[in-house]
Structures are given as structure tokens and as C-alpha cells.
Amino acid sequence: MVLETTYTTQEGTACVTAALGFGALGQLPWTELAHVVTVVLAVVTDHMGEATCDGRTVRGEATLEAGHTGLLALVAVGAAHLHVPRPEEIVSRVDHTITAWRQWTRSLAYDGPWRNTVVRSALTLKALTSRATGAIAGAATTSLPEKIGESRNFDYRFAWIRDGSYALDAMSRLGLSEELHAGVTWLLDAVSHEAPALRPQYALSGAPVPDTMEQVPGVPGYRHSLPVNVGNAAAGQTQLGSYGDLFDAVWHYCQRRGHLDQATGTLLSGMTDRVCDMLLRGHPTPASGNSGSDVITPARRSAAGRRWTGPSAWPTPVS
Template sequence: MPTPIEDLALLSNCRTAALVSREGEVEWLCLPRLDSASVFAALLGDTDDGSWRLRPSETGARAERRYDGDTFILVTRWETPTGVAEVHDFMPVGLDQQAAIDRTDLVRRVVGVSGAVDFDVDLRLRFDYARALPWVRQTGSKADPELIAMAGPDAVALRGVRLHAEGHQHQGSVRIAAGQQVDLTLTWFPSFRPTPEPLDVDRALSETRHWWQSWADRIEHEGEYRPQVVRSLLVLRALTNHDTGGIAAAATTSLPEDIGGVRNWDYRFVWLRDAALTLEALLAHGFLKLAEHWRTWLLRAVAGDPADLQIMYGLAGERNLPERELPQLDGYAGSRPVRIGNGAALQYQADVVGEVIVTLSAGREAGLTESAFSWPLEKHLVQYAAEQFERPDNGIWEIRGEPRHFTHSRVMMWATFDRAVRAVEQHGLAGPVEHWRELRRRARDEIDSQGVSNGHFVQYYGTDEVDASLLLLPQVGYCAPDDPRMLATVERIEQTLIRDGLVLRYRTATGVDGLPGGEHPFLACSFWLVEQYATTGRTADAEALMGRLCSFANDLGLLSEEYDPVGNQQVGNFPQAFSHLALVRAADALCGSGRQPR
């Protein structure tokens, strides 16, 4: 059986991420970047696709785990018949960019608490998504053992334990007594460079703990759900690349939306929409500098002809993200295909420009000053939106069926021109404001006449169906939360999109998305409903739904993309930025600090 998604813990150095199971196994790690090829991919196959297990030898050992304060330092406490020991897993947050290019470290510190505990070590290195077995050699000495493995451009050094080969895996053991500690370090480096010096683990641990905790201490939020908000914002920071400013949608690829199904996508890229919404959540809680960093990323990524705009990019702004399948991996619980890259990069999604412009407007309102290129970029994006005014799109849910005029997309088109007008009227920037006012008016007239049926907003023009993205209309100021059309839309969503008390994105049975199979409730959609309830006085409903949604987080406060309420399990890529940023907005609304329309 595969590791339940909710049993995974996230380690992060703000460049890449490792996922560790309750059983002490690193099942997912891409090096040196989040969107690099994996060295451990057991999560999408089995242990022989790459893993690193460190756990007590005795059967029946019991584990409890937690993060060390508001950090991503994972502390797993093991109790066995012979003693108690802890494993402290972390990835040092190296702030020096050149050092990060030269190396990436994963540390597993074993600390004896009482008695004595024997740990087994099982290391299976598989580079390039399990397509490359490395060449391995033992170096170092008996006192300072070192194992070097390399394949193609990648190499790793494992220090701290002597391992012996058993076929294509390496095994060893560590005995730890009370008061002792042993550091196991895995260091990635380019294979054409010398092996890096051993890590100063004490210093790295101290600096990493201080960096995460001091960042969390700056979070501005008071309310019943502060712990969840803090952890969610930490997840959003963990998914933000420290060097480039690119914000990934999730740490994984191909974790299925439906176990055994084909809706398995690579989320390790920067969706302009997801990144913009993530940035808004960070902006609303005091992180203006991150907004500036992301705006600089945006300038680089979309530079050139606005007609070449993509809806997603690589973490450094790469444009070429071809979608491919990896037949050598069996997929999570047999969910195939496993994909890398994402074909949706080439879609036209009309809402994306609106999300970017709304976020840049929010940054301006928060005090972000204009750079030499920021307003010219915005004007180009607004012009691009104007040129696409009549064009149908694939929508926020990236349907692979026929493009349509989705109401949410048209509202975000309206928001593009609305924020452009504001920039001129309220901030004195220069632009063809009369033209933008006219486009804003045309968009509203069109939406009000074609995006409404039987008194409620609709999924797309010409249907009576609804989808959860309509809950976002008040958030961008298109209408008030208590607008009669909005209240009717909520009622319709409750009638047709609620399953087991949670909100579906839309009804897949209509065939609008052009894909086989179904999916489970998308967690962000239910958080949007919490916000809608809270802003229209349905406080009891909001509190009840919020409490249930937060209960779906794992013991470390992490959420995936979707939730299966029948199987009581998380599904979809993990941890998911969309879920966590929607949680933050919902918590803000419940504690009375809900933001004004974006």
C-alpha cells in the first residue's frame, strides 16, 4: 500500500522540498530545484524508485512527530522497548545563492533520549525519475565514512554512516544511546565539481531554525485559526523560490485527483494565477518585500511580446514546459500516467491577466513603489487583454474540452480594466483611461446579460450550470457578497455542487472538461464558501465548515489539493498552495479582518 498523502511531512529550503513518511522514509526529493528530476521517487512507484529510510530496527516502534516551532524542522520521536530516540530532519536554508548552486543538503540528525535504540538505514538512489542508476563508490575512512554516487550531471555524497551494497541498494545501521547524536547528511552537487566540504550541522540547524521562526513571527493575524494561518503562510513561503521569486503551485507531480484515475498533473511550476493569489495572501499579512521579488520575476518571465504570454512558467521563468509521460513509474497507488511538464502551459485562460493585474494593484495599494518597468508591463498586459476581448478560453480549471466564455474569466477580464482605470484615477499613472473605461463597461454589460440565468451567475454563457469559481466574484469587487444574484448562485451551488458537505469545482458529468473520470472536492472551493458565508452573516455555517476543513489537514497542518470524504483521505498534489491560501482568506473573514474586495 502506498503511503497515505496525509502521512507525509514537508521539508523545505525554499528551493526544493523533501517529503518524509511517518515511517521515516524520504519518498520524494528533486534536486537541486523543486522542478528538477527526482533522486527519490518512491511516492510515485515503490521504494526501488528511490528512497531513504531511517527508522528503528525493532518492530513495534511507535513514532510521534511535530515541527520544531514555526519551522520545517521535523522532529520524530521514536519509542521502542529498548529506549527512546529522536530524528531531526531538515534542509538548511542556505541564503547564499552561489552556495546553493554548488550544493543542496538534507540532514537527518539522530538524538538519543533514553536507553539505546538501533536504527536501520536503507538508501536507494535513483536519478532522473528512476531512469538512471548511479555509479557508487565508498570513500572517507572508518571514522568518517562517505559514499559518493553520480549519474550524468548529478552527484550526491552521504556522510555519517557506513553503508554496504545489497544489489542496487545500500544498507547500514546506527546505534544511538542517551545523550549521543549522529548526523547523517545527504549533499547534492554537480558531478563535474569537487565534493563539497562536510556541513557544519550545528550551525545549519541553528540558522535554519532562526530563519523560519523569525519569518513566522512577522505574520500579522489574530484569530481562532492563527496556528493554521501561520502554517499555511509558511507553506506558501516554502513554495516560493528564494533565488528567483517564482511561486510553485505544489511540491509534487502526478499525485492523483482520483485514486487510480488519469487526472495526474505536474504542479511544480509557477501558474501566474496561483502565484498572484499566493502573493495576495502574503501581502495581506505584511510581506511587501516578497511582492517586489515576485514582480521582478514576473517582469523577467513575461518579457517580450504580450501575445506570447503563458499561463505558467518554470521557477526561473522558463517557457518550455512540454508535457511528457514517465512509463517507468507505476504512479501513486497505480494512478497512471505519471506526467512531468504541463500541457496547460499553452492554453489561453482569460482570467490570468486579471489575477496578475489585481495583485499588482494590491501591491500598489500596500505601498509597493513603481519600478522603471512595472507600469509599462501592466499596460502591455492590459493591452493584451483588450486584444483578446472576444476570445473564449479554457477557464480557471484548465479544461481540455472546447473553449468557452466562462463567467469567472469574463469577470477577471472586467477586473483587468477596472484596476487599470484605478491606477490612472487614484495613483496618477498614465494610460488610455477612456478606452479602458469603455472596455470595463462593455465587460460588465456582457456579464450581466449573458453570465446570469434564472437569477444566478452561470459557469459559462449559454448554460444554467454553476461552478465554484463564481464564489470569487465578490472577492474582486464585481458584486457585493449579498448581491441577490450572488445569494442565488450560492443556493444553486449548495443544490448541485455539494458532495458530502464539500464543494466540487463543477459537475464533471456534463463533459465540459473533456476528460474521463471524476474527481473529489477541491479544498479551496470549500474555503471560498466559508468566506462567502462569513461575509453574508451565515457565521454558524462558516464556522462549522471551517472547522471541518481544518480537520482534514494532517497532524503537521498540511493540506493537499482535494479531499475524499468517503475514504477520509487527502488526494491530489501536496502540499497545495491553492488550498492553503484559501484557508488564510477564510480565516481572515471569520476573525473579522477579511480583506476588502481585491
Template sequence: MTSDPNSAPAAAGEPLDSYAAIGDGRTIALIGRRGQIDWLPVPDIAAEPVFARLLDDDAGGCIELEPEGEYRVRRRYLPGTNVLETTFTTENGVARVTDALVVGVAGRLPWCELARRVEGVRGHVEFSWRVQPGTMLGTVSPWVEMTERGAVIRCGDVTVGVVGADHGAEDPDPAETRVAVRGAFGTSPGSRHMLVVAATHDEPLRVPDPAKVDEGIDRTIASWRMWSKEFSYDGPWAPAVHRSALALKLLIYAPSGAIVAAATTSLPETGRGGKNWDYRLAWVRDLAYTVHSLVRFGLREETHAALSWLSRAIRRHGPDPFVFYGLDGAPTSVVHRREAPGWRGIGPVVVGNPAQGQLQLGVYGDVFQVCRSYVDAGNILDRATGRLLAVLADKVCDLWRSPDSGMWELPEVRHYTSSKMGCWQALNDAVHLCERGQVPGTAERWAAERERIREWIGAHCWDEDLGSYVMAPGSADLDASVLLHAPSGFDRGERMARTIDAVTRGLADGDLVYRYSGVAQEEHTFVACAFWRASALACVGRVEEATRLMDRLVERGNDVGILPEMINADDGAFWGNLPQALSHLALISAALTIRDVEEEARS
């Protein structure tokens, strides 16, 4: 490898912005610039990962495919797809690798099938490859056996098959301390080589035919492009919006319709560690923003599946909504700590998230936003969902007076301003849905309580000296989540405009924004907050300012447009889990909001 700025880094524990993501609607693989796959839970995204070098350099497991010697790297997503194309250039030639998690003829495959196609473009390129399973974060001890169909790796209840075509597979070395399947081959102009990794959990393994998998890559490309054709957006920042929509599509768990918050667990929010959470769960908040965005693009299947999943989950496990659910719709609160060092040794590594069980009033606003977005798109709620919303609206009328843990899931229970605004949004949407005939009963009480909430916020949550809505009554702290309630319609006037300026002074670092006062000592800037500021600017009429900010923010993604949870404002480094749904959703929402405000101003 060389010192060329496009050359790949050599060390493990690589920068998080070096990863691209591919997926199949069931799991996601993260591929680094050396062609290595350092993260792939199989066959489901929430499973213990068989390939997790991202969190454990030594025993995490990986899938490597890399040229011998020095090389340069250029990569991209094939247009309109989540299929990655990486071009390696060496002294002796050029070769192209196409990576896909393959879909079937009739949609998602019932197993995981990773396909890596290597094509010779010019000259000759020598490749070596290795499939090395990990210990699934210290929970299993893998082994490999040779069968008449090739190598099979056993990792607890997970079975992994490794096959290929012209891939130069070698017999496993019994003396090797690490279980691995490996091989080597050379490309020539027009040559074609396949490496295929297929996996199942607690069921038989169908060993794929590499020739059929080769065809499956092209089918997967066509499938992604068909989806992209249905995606309707013609406005500013279209390439970034399209890429964020495709990244978000990776995070829609097809078996249930749930929205996964991020593809990974335990990637730290700071070099000091400690704030390492598992985001392979479905937050109601993320689902609300997803439906609100995707319905505006005319996407039907995803929005319907998401609302149906949420409605069933609440009815089955209610009566109150949980903050988040497992991808199957069941509430989950168990947190396991794993014996793994973490990314660059920054632990802990955990499975699960401890925020469950908190009272977060904003979740009620999220539930109603999902339903309103769905109805306003011309759809109809079923009776059971309508009755559920009526019960929840009545509950909000009483519950809004309670302190909670806030949007940021904080340990200190307070009367958080953004939570009260979320309750206002819930009742505002309940009134709207009732007037549309989608929620039974009368809206009189909901409308009256909605105005009481507005008055209470105006009287208790505004600080004239600061010129801002504060985080909570009696506090001088700022909270960027208040900016969400410019688009929600709570306030698009002078007070919100002054709050934006206060947040810019107190929480912004350049174009990026911290979540709330004092948190800069614990973590980096939160990507979504920066886009929320752009949205809020547009809502208060400062469209030119919003546009200039947005122009800069859309460049914050990595070379293939992936966004993380957090960014270090000093050096632009990625931190936290990725791809992060909320970050991509915030980009999409900001673009749509700015476009809509501009169109309203012209009409």
C-alpha cells in the first residue's frame, strides 16, 4: 500500500469513516477500504456477530479479500443500489470487486448470502482471501470441517458455508491456531472469480451454487434499482437524499417492518469509553421520523409495514408504548456485557440497551406522528389502532404533567421542555386525526389540554435573559431537541428563532451541534442535531441561512455517503454506531423541509 490519499490504511481498528455498508433487509455488513468485512451478524442483524473484528481485533472474526502488495483504492455504490464496487489498482494491473448481500428471485432469501465477485480489468492482480469466524463476542468456539460441497464453519447454532468459483481455495491447516478458510488467485483481463459466504441459524444450510450467486448479484443490483425508481424526490441535495434513503432502507428489518436504529453495537461516543450502547433495536422515535419522511416520497410498503408493526407491538405489549422494542416487536430490557475489548480497545461491549423502562413522554408524540403521516398520505387506520390512539390521547392529557427522562434518556427525571412539546404534538395530532374521522370520540378535551401545555411551556420553559427555550424549567441549560418542534409546528416564530441563535452560541461547534449543555465533556457532536438546526432555520423563515448550512452538512458523510451517530468537530472523525438511522433521517427531513418552505414562499 502507498501514501496516496486514496490508498487504504493497513491497521486493524480502522477509522469508522472507512466503512461502507451493504445489506439484504435482514442484516448488514460493514466493508473497509482494504476490502475486509469487519462486521457481519448472520443471519440477522441483532444476532451475536460471527464476524466482529470491529469490536475485537484478535477473536472477532473477519472476511478478507485483498490484493497482494501495494495498491490504491477507489470505491462507490453502483448507482441506485446498496451494492458496493471497489476498484483496486496495483503496479501490475486493475481489478474490480463487487460486494452484495444477495436477494432471491421472489425477494429476501431465507438465509444470508454474501457474494464477492472479482473481475480482472487490466493486467494481473494477485488476491488472497480469508474467512475467519470469531467467537461471537466470546460466546462460542468455532470450528471448520471439510465436506463434499466445500468448507463448513460451525459457530454454536450458526452454520457458515464457504464456496466459490476460481477462487483458489486451500485445505485448512490443522496446525493453525485460528479457525479459518483461505485461498489465493490471480486476475487477468476479463477473468471472473467468486467468493460466497452463506449462513443460517439453527436450521440446515443450503450450500449455494457460485454460478447462481453470480447471477444473484445482478438480480440484486436490478432489485435495488427498481426500488430507487419508486423513490420520488426532485429537489435540492438530491444525491445526498437518495443515498440517505438507501442507507435507511438498509436499516428497515424486512421480516417485521421495524426500523433498526443503527447497524452496530458498542461503538464508543468518546475515547474515554463508557457510552457504548447497542442500537440494533427499534426506537419508536426513529420509526416516526422514517414514516414521516418515506411517506413523502410516495413509498408505500415500508410505511405500511412500519405502522402495522408499531400498532401490533403496542396493542400486544401495552397499554403504554415502550421507548424501543426488539425487531420482532417484543419489549426487551436485558443487557449483557461481553468479554471483548471494543473498537480500538474502548469498551465496554454490550448486547442490549439500558434505556428501557424509562418514562419518555416524547414517545407519545412519536406514535401520533406515525399515524398522522400515514393518514395524511391518504390511508385509513383500522378500528383497533383508532381506539388505541384515543386511549393514548386521554392518557397524555394527564401524563404530560409528570417529569420524565427526556428524549436523551437521562438518569435525572425532570420536566424536560422537549418532552412537553412532544405531548403537545401528540394531542395536536390526536385532534387532527379525530377531525379526520380516524380516531373515535370527541377532540374537545384533547384540544383544551393541548392549549394548557402550550401555555405551561410559555410560562415555565422560556428564559428571556437567555433568549431561548431552556432544557427544563429553572435551568439555564440548552437542549438541541427543542429544535425538532419548529417542524412539528409548536413554534415557528420569534422565540424559536431566538432559540436557534442561543443553541448556535451555546451548543454549536462550527456547523456541528452537541445534544445539550455540558455534554461536550462526555461525547462528540450529534450529527442529527446539526440537520435539525438547518430544518428549524427554514421553518422560521431563514431559508438562505438554512441552505448554506445544508450545503456544508451534506458533505459530512464519508466517501460513499454513510453517516455515523457522532462526529468529532476538531478532526471530522466518526464516532458512535453506524450507519445511524437518525442521522440519515435528519438529513432527509432537513432537505424536505427546506424544499417545502421554499415552495410555499414561491406560491
């Protein structure tokens, strides 16, 4: 992602471009976060420059004159050796990253009203998508409060069946076939390990999420909203709506030239049988937090039937 912010002080104005850099052919073999500071007016003392480390904080300070540019970059890897790029390489990759994102936004198949807002929303969904797996995270950080200063602060750093289905619906409407394919592929792989059972959410790796939630002491939280939580107890809930969300994502995939293999068809058939068995038993489940109640009512059963039946509802699986 690239974020450009303009800061205006009594001393002058500076533009800060923050970018997670791309390589020539896509993802870099290391993580590279660059802050390029350009002074637009007067002299600005900016908190960047020669970096020093204090615990988990990286900071620095430099004085720049109008028209001059400074760079603060953070380059990191896992437990491995580290390549330290030259500053000009990093700046060049920032330009390349901006070009790549602009090219991606031009590929969006949307010319309707509020295009800038639609593009911004699409960029957000893309930024929440794991490049490695295609999973779509519900949030990039934990414990963003539902209301500032109150306690309903949950950890949504997981891939939710419901949220992923909504996101893939939007991506399919925007003509993002690569993202649609990657997202549906991840969904089907994640659910296959415990099918026909279905969890509300999974880790970005596709692994099951423990149904535990722990508070993190000593962390102030977003705008002092406490507590800060790690984990999400909803992992242990039964949310029958997730079955419909999964099928909805696969439906959009098939409608846009996606074809299912035989194993996937068998997988989905088994999940359909499980839900139908629950419907026939009038299976009730507890209300599931923000997801609403999953109690099966005649109205919901009728709505589900009208939505999923039809002479050409599903393409023939590819053998």
C-alpha cells in the first residue's frame, strides 16, 4: 500500500509518502517500509533521518529545506540473513509501487457514480488480502472499538467466511478475477479439513482458530479504548449463515467463468446435506453476537429455498 499525508506546521509544509515496496516482479523477499519526506514550503524539522531503535520503536530526526527529500526506511526479514538496499533503490521501488497500484486501480471494471469511493474501498479490500494465501482478513489490527472508550473491542485479524464472501462478491463485480479465484480457492481449502462442519473464521493460513480470547495488559488500546484482546471466542460458535456465505462466494465464482472440480462438488454436496439435516430437525443455535441469531425460522427456510433453487443454479463440475 501507499499512503500520502501532508503535514502543515508553523515552520512549513511537508509531504510524507509511506509505502510497502514491491519488487520488479511483485513481492520482495524481505519487507520494506519506506517513508519519503518532501518539504514543500520553508524549512521543516521532521522526525525521520538517521534511525535509532528504542525497544520496538524506530525513530530519527532531520532538518530539510524546501525542495529537499529525506528517507526513512525499515527493512526486515524473519529469522534469516538481511540485505540492506541502497537508499536510491528504495526510493525507486516507492515510485514503482505507486505505478503498480495505479495500474491495478485502472483495471477495476467500474465507471459508475462515486468511483473514487469505490476505488478506495477496493484498495482497502486488496490491502487486507494475504498475498501468500488469498485469505481476506477482517481487520489489519486487533481491538478497534465499536465505540470509542467502550469495551466491545474484538480481535478480527482472521479470515471470516461471512466477511470474505462479501468481499469476494464486491471483487467479482469489479472484474477482479485473480482475487476472486485466489479467495475462493483459499476458502474451499480451509473448510475442507473439517467438512462438512464449518467454522465462522479461520487463521490466514487456513488453520482452525482456538475459541479463546485473552486480554493484553499494559497496552493503551486505540484512543484509550480498553481492553485490548487477542483471539476471538466466536471461533467456537455455530453460525449456520456461514454455509450460505460460502455457497454465495462459490456461486459468484461459477458465474464468472469459474469451474468446480469433482472433489469440490462432492465437498459442497456433503455440506448441503448437513445443513438440510439441520433444517429438517429444526435445529436452533444460540444467537451469535454481531452475526445475529442463527435460529432457523420458516421465513428463513423459505428465503433460502427461493435463493438457491433453479434449473441452472450450478454449473456441471469439471471431471
